[in-house]
Amino acid sequence: MNKKKEILISIALIAAVLAVLRVLELNIPPTSQWAMLLTVLKKGSIYALVAVSMNLLNGFTGLFSLGQAGFMMIGAYTYGVLTIPVADREMVYMYYDGGIIKFALPAVLGIIAAGLAAALFAFLIGLPVLRLKSDYLAIATLGFAEIMRALFQWDTLGPLTNGSNMIRNYPTFKTILFPFIASGICITLIVLLINSTYGRAFKAIRDDEIAAEAMGINLAHHKRIAFTVSSFFAGISGALLAMFQTNVQAKSFNSAMTYEILLIVVIGGIGSVTGSCISAFLFIACSEWLLRFLDETHKIGDFTVPLMRSGFRKVVFSIIIMVIVLFFRQGIMGTKEFSISGILSRFGGKKKNNKEGGAPLQ
Amino acid sequence: MKENVLKVENVTMQFGGVIAVDNMNIVVNEKEIVSLIGPNGAGKTTAFNVITGVYAPTNGAVYFRGKKIVENYPQGKMKKLYKGENNGIYKSVLSPTPDKITKLGIARTFQNIRLFKSQTVFENILIAEHLRRTSNLFTATFHMNREEEKNMREEADRLLEILELSDVRNEMATSLPYGKQRRLEIARAMATKPSLLLLDEPAAGMNPQETDELTAFIGRIRDDFGLTIFMIEHHMDLVMEISDRIYVLDFGKPIAEGIPEEIQNNPRVIEAYLGGAADE
Ligand SMILES: Nc1ncnc2c1ncn2[C@@H]1O[C@H](COP(=O)(O)OP(=O)(O)OP(=O)(O)O)[C@@H](O)[C@H]1O
Ligand SMILES: [Mg+2]
Numbered sequence: 001m002n003k004k005k006e007i008l009i010s011i012a013l014i015a016a017v018l019a020v021l022r023v024l025e026l027n028i029p030p031t032s033q034w035a036m037l038l039t040v041l042k043k044g045s046i047y048a049l050v051a052v053s054m055n056l057l058n059g060f061t062g063l064f065s066l067g068q069a070g071f072m073m074i075g076a077y078t079y080g081v082l083t084i085p086v087a088d089r090e091m092v093y094m095y096y097d098g099g100i101i102k103f104a105l106p107a108v109l110g111i112i113a114a115g116l117a118a119a120l121f122a123f124l125i126g127l128p129v130l131r132l133k134s135d136y137l138a139i140a141t142l143g144f145a146e147i148m149r150a151l152f153q154w155d156t157l158g159p160l161t162n163g164s165n166m167i168r169n170y171p172t173f174k175t176i177l178f179p180f181i182a183s184g185i186c187i188t189l190i191v192l193l194i195n196s197t198y199g200r201a202f203k204a205i206r207d208d209e210i211a212a213e214a215m216g217i218n219l220a221h222h223k224r225i226a227f228t229v230s231s232f233f234a235g236i237s238g239a240l241l242a243m244f245q246t247n248v249q250a251k252s253f254n255s256a257m258t259y260e261i262l263l264i265v266v267i268g269g270i271g272s273v274t275g276s277c278i279s280a281f282l283f284i285a286c287s288e289w290l291l292r293f294l295d296e297t298h299k300i301g302d303f304t305v306p307l308m309r310s311g312f313r314k315v316v317f318s319i320i321i322m323v324i325v326l327f328f329r330q331g332i333m334g335t336k337e338f339s340i341s342g343i344l345s346r347f348g349g350k351k352k353n354n355k356e357g358g359a360p361l362q
Numbered sequence: 363m364k365e366n367v368l369k370v371e372n373v374t375m376q377f378g379g380v381i382a383v384d385n386m387n388i389v390v391n392e393k394e395i396v397s398l399i400g401p402n403g404a405g406k407t408t409a410f411n412v413i414t415g416v417y418a419p420t421n422g423a424v425y426f427r428g429k430k431i432v433e434n435y436p437q438g439k440m441k442k443l444y445k446g447e448n449n450g451i452y453k454s455v456l457s458p459t460p461d462k463i464t465k466l467g468i469a470r471t472f473q474n475i476r477l478f479k480s481q482t483v484f485e486n487i488l489i490a491e492h493l494r495r496t497s498n499l500f501t502a503t504f505h506m507n508r509e510e511e512k513n514m515r516e517e518a519d520r521l522l523e524i525l526e527l528s529d530v531r532n533e534m535a536t537s538l539p540y541g542k543q544r545r546l547e548i549a550r551a552m553a554t555k556p557s558l559l560l561l562d563e564p565a566a567g568m569n570p571q572e573t574d575e576l577t578a579f580i581g582r583i584r585d586d587f588g589l590t591i592f593m594i595e596h597h598m599d600l601v602m603e604i605s606d607r608i609y610v611l612d613f614g615k616p617i618a619e620g621i622p623e624e625i626q627n628n629p630r631v632i633e634a635y636l637g638g639a640a641d642e
């Protein structure tokens with residue numbers, strides 16, 4: 001199949017998906033039990049972005065970093081702090097005399113600033129941290145995220161971060177199309193990067209650092225690029241999450257959040273972009289909606305179903321994680337990608353000619 | 363007088379209290395095939411690692427085409443620990459990372475094959491093109507370097523053609539038979555366009571027929587690409603047939619140097635190595 005046809009089909013599919021989303025949004029009343037579906041889709045699209053950004057690092061560059069929640073927090077705060085309308089600042093920063101920032105950026109600039117702020121932090125800590133080998137890198141990045149979380153709640157920084165109080169009243173999105181389009185653009189950019197010569201260098205580093213270096217790839221430079229770019233997109237997803245939640249508080253960006261993202265990446269397949277996307281929606285659907293019933297007490301006649309009580313959902317999740325790690329280490333997709341040409345050729349019975357001309361990803 | 367491509371000067375590599383390479387002096391001239399032989403643990407791979415920037419030597423210097431590329435002297439804890447010779451001659455530190463060495467035109471293969479496991483033969487070669495990129499992160503991401511990308515792919519395919527690996531172009535690198543994996547590793551090193559090629563036991567694990575093919579292959583790439591080759595090898599047939607000169611290493615020290623006939627008849631070499639190797 002030729003490239004043009006593939007691009008046309010992709011565009012048609014994207015338009016169809018967006019149209020369906022819009023129709024759903026307009027027809028599901030907020031009181032309906034299906035309203036939860038919209039919430040899941042919005043949050044899922046945001047988690048898809050952060051999962052893909054983590055996959056860029058862990059799956060494609062082989063850097064086991066656990067700082068994603070920290071970079072999301074930096075993004076969420078940057079967005080919130082910079083976009084609160086000037087008139088509302090007095091109220092939001094009521095304990096800090098209206099804060100020190102006396103201007104407000106438009107939302108889109110705020111989102112970009114969120115990415116840049118996260119990228120700047122990543123760039124600065126990248127140099128010392130990326131010298132560390134696997135486990136130590138994970139510990140250092142996790143530590144960084146925890147330190148940032150404490151720092152953002154520190155009273156002295158209150159005029160900027162509002163201390164442990166909420167950041168709110170910043171612009172949010174009105175339609176479900178917004179997070180989908182924003183995440184979609186960002187994920188597309190990540191895929192383009194992965195398919196470029198830089199992406200090939202990342203994969204070489206993942207497969208064998210020593211050989212990659214012998215091929216003339218500057219390890220420090222390329223690891224820093226991957227780390228900074230990954231954090232940039234984590235920052236953007238943080239801004240989107242802030243918009244989705246309508247308020248942000250540093251304490252919610254804890255290590256449990258990083259584990260959730262890691263879990264999404266592992267379930268989807270380490271090294272698969274489409275896997276991360278699919279698994280983000282599945283995960284959010286399960287945790288926010290489909291498995292909620294596990295946390296409720298159920299009665300069948302006089303009989304109370306055992307185990308089902310608040311917190312049981314978490315137990316079930318832990319079991320799912322163990323099952324995946326023990327038996328399905330490849331996740332849903334392994335390192336494969338889901339692609340239109342791949343599916344068409346499967347249905348059409350045509351054999352894919354080779355990895356290169358065929359799938360748009362890889 | 364032929365030009366000096368590689369010069370290893372008074373290089374000592376000491377790990378803790380163990381001296382792996384002991385005051386090594388080696389010269390490799392333009393278009394020569396020079397072999398480095400010696401018993402297991404003699405320090406051959408370590409010497410390669412020093413030349414390619416994987417380790418900074420404890421003391422000594424390395425020159426490439428007359429230019430100093432590596433230099434070091436005992437510092438810190440090593441100041442007291444250092445047991446080698448020529449302490450005090452070297453006073454500056456020059457320790458580039460391996461990618462810098464590769465960019466100068468020195469490529470290598472590894473004793474334990476190190477291919478990019480999750481990638482095809484073609485992709486393994488294509489990676490080497492990255493170091494000559496003129497695109498930056500942005501132009502590459504937005505695919506504004508189509509011309510360059512096309513050239514990279516053509517170049518990789520051309521090399522596969524020349525090195526007779528086109529038939530396995532789309533196979534996973536690790537699915538190849540052992541002999542082909544070794545050849546792919548050489549091809550991948552060639553893709554960085556080196557003028558000096560370091561081969562660490564290229565015939566290890568090969569059967570006699572594969573070894574013969576490899577012998578011809580190495581001779582051919584030297585001639586076709588105008589390469590200088592510095593090679594570690596245990597297969598004596600291969601070494602004696604192909605080498606212009608041979609260095610023999612024992613306990614980190616070169617104990618002999620000369621053309622194959624001289625080495626074969628050198629009593630010290632026979633005692634330290636060849637006698638044993640013949641029994642193996
Ligand atoms: N990173 C290291 N740390 C400590 N000791 C090392 C290190 N690398 C090599 N050595 C030691 O240096 C000595 C020489 O090792 P080297 O690998 O260079 O030998 P070699 O000549 O390549 O042997 P072989 O023929 O088995 O490949 C050995 O005693 C080895 O244990
Ligand atoms: Mg060795």
